[in-house]
Amino acid sequence: MDTKANISKGPLAGLRIIDSTTMVAMPTGLHIMADMGAEVIKVETHTLFRTEAARLLYADNDPGDEPWNRDGSFNTLQRSKLGLTLNLKVPEAVQAFKELTQISDVIVENNRAGTMDRLGLGYEELRKVKPDLIYVSNTGFGHTGPWRTYAGIGRMFELTCGLSQFTGYPDEGPRRVGKAFFDLHVGWTAVFAILAALHYRQKTGRGQWIDLAMYQIGVSTMGDAILDYTANGRNGQIVGNRHPHHAPHGVYPCKGDDNWIAMGVENDGQWDALCEAMSSPSWTREERFTDTLSRWRHQDELDPLLSQWTRDFDHLELMALLQKVGVPAAAVMNSREVLTDPHMRARNFFEHIPHSPGSGIGTKSYFGRPWKMSKTPSFIQRPAPSLGEHNELILGELLGRSQEEIERLYEIEVLGTVPTDPPTFIPPSYEKQLEDGSLAGYDPDYSKIVGIE
Amino acid sequence: MAATALGQFRIIDLSTHIAGPLCTKMFADYGAEVVKVEPLGTGDPSRNIGPFFKDDPHPEKSLLFFYLNCNKQGVTLNLETAAGRNILLSLIKDADALIESFPPGYLAKLGLGYGELEKINPGLVVTSVTPFGQDGPYRDYAGNDLVYYAMSGMMYASGAHDREPLKHGHPQSYYMGGMIAAYATSAALFSRTLTGQGQHIDLSLQESVAAHQYDSATRYSYTGTIERRAPKVESGSTKGTRFEGIVPGKDGYIAPTMQRGRPTAPFSDYVALLGHPELDDTKFASRQLIAEHREELDDVLLPLIKEWKKEDYFNTFMSEGFVAGVVQTSEDLVNCPQLKERGYYTEVEHPVIGRIKVPGEMFRLPECPWSLRSPAPLLGQHNEAVYCGELGYTKEDLVMLRQLRAI
Numbered sequence: 001m002d003t004k005a006n007i008s009k010g011p012l013a014g015l016r017i018i019d020s021t022t023m024v025a026m027p028t029g030l031h032i033m034a035d036m037g038a039e040v041i042k043v044e045t046h047t048l049f050r051t052e053a054a055r056l057l058y059a060d061n062d063p064g065d066e067p068w069n070r071d072g073s074f075n076t077l078q079r080s081k082l083g084l085t086l087n088l089k090v091p092e093a094v095q096a097f098k099e100l101t102q103i104s105d106v107i108v109e110n111n112r113a114g115t116m117d118r119l120g121l122g123y124e125e126l127r128k129v130k131p132d133l134i135y136v137s138n139t140g141f142g143h144t145g146p147w148r149t150y151a152g153i154g155r156m157f158e159l160t161c162g163l164s165q166f167t168g169y170p171d172e173g174p175r176r177v178g179k180a181f182f183d184l185h186v187g188w189t190a191v192f193a194i195l196a197a198l199h200y201r202q203k204t205g206r207g208q209w210i211d212l213a214m215y216q217i218g219v220s221t222m223g224d225a226i227l228d229y230t231a232n233g234r235n236g237q238i239v240g241n242r243h244p245h246h247a248p249h250g251v252y253p254c255k256g257d258d259n260w261i262a263m264g265v266e267n268d269g270q271w272d273a274l275c276e277a278m279s280s281p282s283w284t285r286e287e288r289f290t291d292t293l294s295r296w297r298h299q300d301e302l303d304p305l306l307s308q309w310t311r312d313f314d315h316l317e318l319m320a321l322l323q324k325v326g327v328p329a330a331a332v333m334n335s336r337e338v339l340t341d342p343h344m345r346a347r348n349f350f351e352h353i354p355h356s357p358g359s360g361i362g363t364k365s366y367f368g369r370p371w372k373m374s375k376t377p378s379f380i381q382r383p384a385p386s387l388g389e390h391n392e393l394i395l396g397e398l399l400g401r402s403q404e405e406i407e408r409l410y411e412i413e414v415l416g417t418v419p420t421d422p423p424t425f426i427p428p429s430y431e432k433q434l435e436d437g438s439l440a441g442y443d444p445d446y447s448k449i450v451g452i453e
Numbered sequence: 454m455a456a457t458a459l460g461q462f463r464i465i466d467l468s469t470h471i472a473g474p475l476c477t478k479m480f481a482d483y484g485a486e487v488v489k490v491e492p493l494g495t496g497d498p499s500r501n502i503g504p505f506f507k508d509d510p511h512p513e514k515s516l517l518f519f520y521l522n523c524n525k526q527g528v529t530l531n532l533e534t535a536a537g538r539n540i541l542l543s544l545i546k547d548a549d550a551l552i553e554s555f556p557p558g559y560l561a562k563l564g565l566g567y568g569e570l571e572k573i574n575p576g577l578v579v580t581s582v583t584p585f586g587q588d589g590p591y592r593d594y595a596g597n598d599l600v601y602y603a604m605s606g607m608m609y610a611s612g613a614h615d616r617e618p619l620k621h622g623h624p625q626s627y628y629m630g631g632m633i634a635a636y637a638t639s640a641a642l643f644s645r646t647l648t649g650q651g652q653h654i655d656l657s658l659q660e661s662v663a664a665h666q667y668d669s670a671t672r673y674s675y676t677g678t679i680e681r682r683a684p685k686v687e688s689g690s691t692k693g694t695r696f697e698g699i700v701p702g703k704d705g706y707i708a709p710t711m712q713r714g715r716p717t718a719p720f721s722d723y724v725a726l727l728g729h730p731e732l733d734d735t736k737f738a739s740r741q742l743i744a745e746h747r748e749e750l751d752d753v754l755l756p757l758i759k760e761w762k763k764e765d766y767f768n769t770f771m772s773e774g775f776v777a778g779v780v781q782t783s784e785d786l787v788n789c790p791q792l793k794e795r796g797y798y799t800e801v802e803h804p805v806i807g808r809i810k811v812p813g814e815m816f817r818l819p820e821c822p823w824s825l826r827s828p829a830p831l832l833g834q835h836n837e838a839v840y841c842g843e844l845g846y847t848k849e850d851l852v853m854l855r856q857l858r859a860i
Contacts, residue, residue, distance in 0.1 A: 011644030024667065036640055057668060059675050072675035073668045142817070145794035150771040151714075156778030159699065159708055160767075164780045166622025169613070174699050174706050174780050177611040177621045184665045185629065189479075191636035193816045195643055196458040196483050200821050202646060203461060211817035216797060219786055220815045221628040223520035228504035229783035230810055231516060236783060239622040241599065244503065249599060251608075251617045258681070260618055262603035270595075328595035330603035332618045335673040335680060338606040338663060343591040349660050350670070365674040367667075370630075370660030371637045372586075374567070375652035376644050430678060437614055438683040446677025 010037025011376040015198075018043055018100060019081060021110040024154055024180050025214060026138050027077040028187030030108060033194070034080030035369060036378045041100070041394060042081045045088065046387055046416030049423070050074070056427040059361045067423050068387055069359060075384040076366055079353065083385025084394045085415050088119050093414045099399050101126050101133065106194055110138040113148055123209040132207040134197045136190060142213030152214050154180025161218030162225060165236035174238060182218040189217045247296040248274075251332055252307045254315035258440060260332040261310050261318045268292060273325040278309050334440060339365060339450055347372075352452050355383045363452040388417035457484020458821040462642065465490060465544050466525065467532075468554035469497045471624065472658060473582045474521040475631025476638065477552055479815070481524035482823050488544065488839055489525040489830060493858060496529070496832040497522075506806045512832065513805040519829045523801065523811065527830025528839050529860050532563055536859035541565065542573055543844050550578040550638055550651075557587045567653040577651040578641040582634050586657035596658060598624035605662035606669050614684040630661040699780060700755060705763040708778035709754070709770070711743070718775065726773055727757055803828040836860055 015038040019030045022044075034040040044050065050068045057072035064070050084100075086093040098121070101107060107126065109116055116122045116137070123135040137143060140152015158164050158181045159174070168175035193210050201207055219226075228234045243249040243264060251260040265271050268291065275284040283289070283305055288298040295302055310318060315331040322329035333341065339350060351368050355361035361383075369378060395401040395409070409415045433439040447453045462485040466477040474489075474497070481487040491497050499518045506514040531537040542565075545551055551570065553560060560566050567579050581587060584596025594600075602608040602620040612619030637654050645651060663670070669680045699708045711723050720743070721733040732753060737743050743750060758766070763779040770777040781789070787810075792798065799813050806828075814823040840846045840860065854860045 011640045014647070028667065032636070057672055057675055061676050061678075072671040076667050076671045141791055142795055145791045147771070147791040151774065151776050153712070153776045153778075156708060156776065159706070159778035159780045162781050162783060162786050163621060163623055163625070164699065164706070165782050167619070168622070169616065169619065172613075173701065175612065175619065176699070177619055178607045178665060179668065181621075181625075181665075184667070185632055188629070188632040188636055189815060192479060192632065192639055193818070195636060195639040196821075197818060198643060199461070199639070200456075200458040200818070204456070204820075206820055208818060208820040211819075213795075213816070215791065216795070217815055219792065219797070220812060221625060222623070222783070222786065223812050224504055224517040225623065225783045226786050226812050227506075227516035227520055227809070229787050231506045232504060232508055234504070234783070236622070241617070241620055243599070251603070253617075260603075260609075262599050262608070264597045264599040266597065323591070323594045326595055328597050328600050330600040332603045332609050333606055334609045335606050335666075335669045338604070338666070339670050339673050341604070343585060343589045344660065344663065346589040347586055347657070347660070349657075349663065364671070367660075367664050367670055369637075370633055370658075370664045371654050371656040373637070373641055373644075373652050373654050375648070375650055376641070430676075433678065436684060438681060440679040440681035442679070443673075443677040446673060449677075450674055452674065 009381070010035070010378045011373060013037035015039065015106065016104040017041070017106040017108065018097075018104050019108055021108055021138065023110065024077060024183040025186040026108050026110050026136075026190060028184055029190035029194075031077055031079055031081065032187070032191055032369060035380055037376075037381070040081040041104075041390070042078055042083050042385060043086050043097070044083070044387070046085045046419050047087045047089070047413065047421075049421050050387065050419060056425065058427060059364070061427055061430060063423070063426060064360060066386070068419055070361060072364070075361075075364070078384035079366060080381040081385060082390040082394065083388060084391055085388040085417070087414050087416070088121070090412060090414045092409060092412065094120055096395065096399060096414070097121055098126065098129050100394070101130050103398065104130070104133075105198070106134045106136065108136040108138065108190070108194075113137070113139055113143050127207065130207075132201055132205055134194060134201065134207045134210065136194060136210045136212055138186070138190065138212045138214070140213065141215045143211050147215075154183035154214075157182040157214055157218045161215060162222040162236070163218070166225075166239055168238045168240070170238050170240050172238075182214060185221065186212070186214045186217045242299065245292075245296060247292070247299045248302050248306055249299075250303060252303070252310040254310055254313050254318060256314070259315040261313070261315050261322075261329055262332055263306070263322065263327065263329045265327065270327050271295070274322065274327045277322055277325050277327065281309075336441075336443065336446075336449065351380045353380050353383050359386065362447070365450050365452055386417070387419065388415060391415050391417070455824060456821040457824070458818055460484035460486070462486070462549040463547060464488070465541075465548045465551045468552045468582055470499050470554065471517070471521060471627035472630035472634060473552045473554040474499070475628060476580070476582070476634035477525065478521050478523070479632070479635040480638075482813075482815070482825075483818065484821065484824070487525040488835070489522060489527045490530045490541070490544070491527060491832060493529050493531050493860070500832070506809070511805070519803065519806065519809075520811070522829035524826050525830060526835040526839060527833065528836050529833040531859050532565065534857060534859045536854055536857055538563060538565060540840070540844065540854075540859065544839075545570055545574050545577055548574065548577060549642060550580065552580045552582065552634065552638070554582045557581070557583055557592050571651065575651060576645055576649060578638055578645065578654065579651070580634055580638045580641075580654040580656060582630055582656050582658065584658050586660065587655040591659075598626045601626040601659045601662040604659050606666045607662060610669055610680045610682055612682050614682050618682065626658055626662045629665065630656065630658040633661050633664070699778075701759055702761045702763045702766060702779070703759065705782070706780035707758055707761065707763050707766050708780075709758055709766070710776045712776040713774045723775070726769060726775070727754075729757060799825050801825055801828045804831060833860070
């Protein structure tokens with residue numbers, strides 16, 4: 001392989017990874033590795049519902065002729081990858097999977113424990129054809145222990161991993177924040193785990209099987225809370241947007257409907273700067289607000305006074321005004337504001353990716369990676385593959401199958417580019433979504449606003 | 454010595470608080486040699502952040518610091534002195550990576566910018582973890598967990614429809630940043646084996662949280678619609694076909710669902726497992742019907758779920774293939790049978806705290822497993838070991854350097 005050409009593609013160029021996963025966590029980790037130049041082959045089957053493409057985020061809310069290729073979440077999570085359909089219920093597909101393993105470095109799967117063994121594609125079987133294989137099995141709770149068979153769904157880990165004991169409005173019970181929250185942590189940690197195994201392989205020539213449990217990765221962000229119980233017998237408390245020792249700390253209303261400024265004041269200097277920005281009204285000099293401890297104790301009285309001041313400001317202008325004097329403040333940004341934010345624009349955080357003309361999707365904006373490497377730049381290599389888009393490329397060029405053989409694989413339903421069970425659900429109209437309150441707004445000229453016309 | 458995945462790497466860690474130290478903790482846990490370099494006096498500010506062991510606010514008893522810095526060596530160094538800067542340059546000569554979290558431009562001002570470090574060690578990977586990155590109009594903005602949540606889009610869409618936006622109650626953005634810094638640093642080290650070149654990594658904590666939003670930013674780019682805190686995601690209700698809410702049980706909170714693999718399990722199976730098969734009703738026979746009768750469903754199910762202990766509910770429904778969650782407390786995590794069975798907790802002896810049980814393995818690498826080799830270092834604990842043992846200074850030199858306020 002031409003090493004130099006690969007290096008220009010990113011830090012992981014030259015690696016080949018088989019992505020036999022679904023949902024959010026592993027697809028996240030693997031699209032990052034693909035952005036970094038690894039050749040990631042997403043293996044799926046047209047005979048099963050493309051579950052990750054069922055979030056009903058169709059381009060322009062229109063399922064089109066091929067709804068399974070038009071879902072925005074799917075296309076975010078699978079970008080930069082190649083797409084192969086293999087119906088592993090047919091022996092010819094299992095054979096092709098094994099041949100692909102022989103020329104790959106890493107396999108990642110997230111089936112329930114035992115599924116891959118039943119298909120004849122477990123680690124013990126595959127290491128026979130590829131002795132230094134790195135094989136990641138991602139499950140909810142790991143392959144051992146009393147909970148090993150329990151279903152692992154991203155949005156439940158916030159609760160079971162201990163994060164929800166802190167999260168919610170203090171006058172209510174616990175709540176979720178974000179969606180499928182720990183899925184992303186698990187995806188990022190998977191990249192680290194795979195790279196750790198690759199570093200070990202470089203040193204020793206040995207591969208291995210990685211048991212990656214979502215639960216343990218989520219719990220590992222709770223170390224201080226766990227030790228607080230061990231040492232002090234204390235459990236977490238629901239704190240809303242407040243902080244264990246800083247005040248004021250929360251969100252305050254601004255001008256307009258549902259606009260907010262977040263402020264987290266961490267010391268006396270920042271408090272003084274905030275007071276000056278407010279032209280030091282007399283209440284700021286009252287004894288109950290003169291030092292951090294007393295401000296923290298009198299938050300219930302402090303917050304309404306601050307809200308009185310913030311509500312006359314535009315939230316974005318107030319952010320600039322407060323940051324200018326050193327107060328950690330931020331507009332609570334909605335998705336339009338995030339996508340058009342001048343800072344992230346200046347850093348090219350979002351990448352504009354044209355989809356193929358035949359897809360009818362056009363150019364879309366996707367988030368990149370929250371880091372930049374100075375010498376091996378990463379980028380979205382290509383839009384997400386349509387179902388079976390690279391079947392011919394992979395079976396023909398990589399596995400040496402003839403055109404006739406490939407056609408036969410389509411006939412016996414090993415390969416397919418149209419799902420046997422296509423999604424039929426029509427998403428509700430924008431009007432209905434606005435009416436039921438799940439949308440804050442709709443911009444018909446969004447392409448112009450984002451700059452993807 | 455046991456095989457390790459990352460034992461071949463030596464990392465100099467100038468970072469403080471949570472994100473950078475979590476990154477180097479992940480390396481250290483899988484074998485890397487990490488030298489934590491702390492400022493003189495108070496050391497890493499996280500030494501002054503609770504919780505503290507036995508609620509004693511002693512700089513060696515911060516459990517946050519302790520958790521994030523096990524397996525590392527600790528030295529003190531004053532980069533504002535010429536002697537301190539020279540020691541740092543000696544340290545990085547043989548290092549593979551340097552992690553730092555100073556404000557952008559600070560190290561360059563001291564003559565320790567990436568350009569300078571690269572001259573001394575071209576293979577060095579330098580990872581800078583900052584609030585908003587090294588460039589761009591917000592480069593010098595002040596950041597913290599609340600600020601990153603607000604500017605990611607996640608907060609706007611979280612919480613109750615008619616109340617203020619909500620963030621997590623535990624500072625997760627720093628943990629996200631740490632995990633991301635860890636894989637990015639590791640990828641740059643992997644790339645180095647092909648190129649022989651180190652490089653500079655510029656990581657933004659704000660973008661780390663924004664990179665969590667795999668659908669809301671995309672939603673705008675795909676449809677022009679702005680997602681809001683949705684009315685259906687209610688706490689204290691089972692409303693909606695997927696039971697979005699988190700509802701009270703007998704001894705804590707439960708998130709019930711009727712999901713069992715795919716498709717959604719029949720209502721009859723659900724109520725049978727709940728102990729009330731007589732409640733089976735054609736009114737709730739499909740997702741569509743459940744959505745239509747959501748208020749009624751609350752009336753039927755909430756009082757029954759309230760009678761369940763959360764652990765019983767979790768085990769009963771999960772072992773039958775249903776999807777369920779329970780709000781575990783720290784106490785539940787400490788006593789969790791799954792974590793116990795998987796050997797998640799281990800013990801270590803700390804010179805000031807004493808013997809303490811510690812959360813451990815993030816993921817299992819059977820060939821070269823995680824290990825706990827040492828507790829978090831005391832402030833300056835390894836000055837002699839590192840400066841004399843490795844850099845060749847004498848004990849007299851240490852006295853001199855101390856008097857110069859360099860170490």
